[in-house]
Amino acid sequence: MVLADKAYSSRVIRAHLSKHGIRAVIPVPADPRGHRLRRGSLGGRLPAFDREAYKQRNTVEWCINRLKQWRGIATRYEEAATVYRAGLLIAGIFLRSAR
Known part of the structure; x- marks a missing residue:
């Protein structure tokens, strides 16, 4: 979808x-x-x-905007995909615990 x-x-x-x-x-x-x-x-x-499925779009955009606050993720500073993914996971953990 x-x-x-x-x-x-x-x-x-x-x-x-x-x-x-x-x-x-x-x-x-x-x-x-x-x-x-x-x-x-x-x-x-x-x-x-x-309409109900479209309401989930807001959640995705909120998450992307919060992840962009991390400079390394927003600029794709890391070249290796595994290091970039690790940064995403760490940022996700921090965002999840901040709620």
């Missing part, structure tokens, strides 16, 4: 995700929604949107 904001609501992106069997939870902007509704049955059906 991909949770994304309205900026990623394009036919190309949705088709790519669908082709790879990935469910898209992306709201449709007001402009295309109104255009489809004005066209009536010729406008096609709006893509499905799961």
Whole structure:
């Protein structure tokens, strides 16, 4: 499942995700929604949107923003993937215990 904001609501992106069997939870902007509704049955059906799943997007963004406060993680200072992953895990432990 991909949770994304309205900026990623394009036919190309949705088709790519669908082709790879990935469910898209992306709201449709007001402009295309109104255009489809004005066209009536010729406008096609709006893509499905799961509001409950979309609420989880906030949690992911919160976590990413908190991780970016760690300079080594935000700038990808470490070249070795294992060292970078270790930094992510340590930061996650600190963030979890700070709650």
